[in-house]
Amino acid sequence: MTIHDVARTAGVSRQTVSRALNDKAEIDGSTKQxxxxxxxxxxxxxxxxxxxxxxxxxxxxxxxxxxxLNPFFTEVASGALQAARARGWHVVxxxxxxxxxxxxxxxxxxxxxxxxxxxxFGRSDEDLDRxxxxxxxxxxxxxxxxxxxxxxxxxxxxxxREAVAHLVSRGHRRIGMLDGNPAxxxxxxxxxxxxxxxxxxxxxxxxxxxxxxxxxxxxxxxTLLAAHPDVTALFAFxxxxxxxxxxxxxxxxxxxxxxxxxxxxxxLALGTLVEPELSSVAIDTRAVGALAVEQAARxxxxxxxxxxxxxIVRARLHLRESA
Numbered sequence: 001m002t003i004h005d006v007a008r009t010a011g012v013s014r015q016t017v018s019r020a021l022n023d024k025a026e027i028d029g030s031t032k033q034x035x036x037x038x039x040x041x042x043x044x045x046x047x048x049x050x051x052x053x054x055x056x057x058x059x060x061x062x063x064x065x066x067x068x069l070n071p072f073f074t075e076v077a078s079g080a081l082q083a084a085r086a087r088g089w090h091v092v093x094x095x096x097x098x099x100x101x102x103x104x105x106x107x108x109x110x111x112x113x114x115x116x117x118x119x120x121f122g123r124s125d126e127d128l129d130r131x132x133x134x135x136x137x138x139x140x141x142x143x144x145x146x147x148x149x150x151x152x153x154x155x156x157x158x159x160x161r162e163a164v165a166h167l168v169s170r171g172h173r174r175i176g177m178l179d180g181n182p183a184x185x186x187x188x189x190x191x192x193x194x195x196x197x198x199x200x201x202x203x204x205x206x207x208x209x210x211x212x213x214x215x216x217x218x219x220x221x222x223t224l225l226a227a228h229p230d231v232t233a234l235f236a237f238x239x240x241x242x243x244x245x246x247x248x249x250x251x252x253x254x255x256x257x258x259x260x261x262x263x264x265x266x267x268l269a270l271g272t273l274v275e276p277e278l279s280s281v282a283i284d285t286r287a288v289g290a291l292a293v294e295q296a297a298r299x300x301x302x303x304x305x306x307x308x309x310x311x312i313v314r315a316r317l318h319l320r321e322s323a
Contacts, residue, residue: 002302003044010038043133043148060090061296062110063289064119066098070212070240072266072285073120076140079289080118087297094119107131116296118152125149136299138292150299152291152311156265157190159281159315163235163263164194166317172233172261173200178220178245180212180237187265191235206231210241217244218251225252232260233323239264239271239280246274246322261323265315276321283315 007017012035019027020035038044063080065073077093084091092114096103100122110117111132118138121128125146128137137144139151167175175195179188188207195202205227210220217236221244224231236242242264246256254260256276264271267282291311298305 002299004302005042006035006039006044009042010035043129058090059087059300060092060114061293061300062092062094062114062117062119063292064094064096064103064106064110064117064121066096066103066120066122067212068093068095070238071268071270072238072240075268075285076289076292079286080293081289082286083290083293084297089293089297091293098122104131111135116300118292118296136296138296138299140288140292150295150305150311151308152288152295152313153308154283154288154313154315156187156281156283156315157193159283159317160187160190160235160265161194161197162317163279163281163323164191164198164200166319167233167235167261167263167323168198168200170233170261170323174206174228174231175200175202175233175235176206176208176224176228176231177202178217178224178234178236178241179207179209180216180241182209185237187237210237212238212241214240214244214247217241218248219244221245221248222252234260234262236262236264239266239268239278242278242280242322243270243274246276246278257321257323263317263323267315267318271320279320279323280318281315282318283313288313 003014003017007014016027017035020032061084063077065077067073081091094106096106103123108131116136117132118140120140129146137149139149141154142151144151177188177191179185192202208220208224210216217240234245236245242262246262249256249260256262264278264280267280271278271280295306295311
């Protein structure tokens with residue numbers, strides 16, 4: 001919510017809202033009360049930036065990520081830092097260690113530290129709304145359900161469709177998946193729709209869950225191959241799991257891609273440093289961070305926010321050596 005929303009709700013000008021919130025004497029009591037009630041109902045809190053309490057070069061965006069050891073989030077943070085630096089602003093990065101309690105603790109203190117918050121959250125929109133009242137929130141890779149939130153959306157469906165179509169074109173019909181979420185992920189849905197579109201079936205046993213790490217990818221592949229050694233190709237939830245799968249495939253005596261083709265998701269620079277170089281459904285990770293900060297900055301300063309269509313980062317297949 002911005003000062004524009006408060007003014008519209010109270011039926012007054014922005015200047016009147018400013019005077020009421022700053023307890024100026026130029027307006028009558030009933031108007032001031034109407035403005036304060038509108039601000040309270042909307043959950044509006046004037047930012048330090050808008051009130052001139054800080055210089056623009058001390059404005060701070062909070063970036064919340066679940067795991068900085070995962071290079072995907074490091075690349076996103078790099079894009080966010082670059083975008084903030086271009087404005088002369090700062091980014092405070094909070095690593096929640098993918099722990100719901102740590103995320104809650106972070107949200108409880110973050111409002112006193114930053115002028116806006118963006119990042120990856122597992123808490124409900126209701127929790128986020130309650131714990132960030134009055135400051136702009138930009139979600140990453142999650143559709144906002146609360147009107148005052150904005151979101152950067154990652155759309156990888158076309159890229160996953162390209163990946164599966166490529167594998168099928170190379171003669172693969174037994175294609176498995178390593179999923180990195182405890183519950184079926186949106187990437188799993190993209191994979192299954194792509195497989196159906198290519199006319200192949202994927203039995204439930206060909207999809208194995210695992211932690212989003214190199215070791216997690218290796219363990220998931222070991223489980224998959226122990227039950228279904230006839231799988232000849234693999235789509236992984238992310239690149240780090242895919243890298244773990246490539247390493248584990250060697251332990252099974254399999255050649256990549258001759259015996260097992262592997263495609264990841266994310267398009268990390270790390271994928272070019274492994275042997276063979278990793279094929280991946282790639283997104284512009286730095287653009288994700290930059291877009292999130294740009295939207296947060298627009299909300300902080302009260303300028304026109306980016307439209308939802310401008311906040312979509314699409315993925316495309318980058319073929320290298322592993323598939």
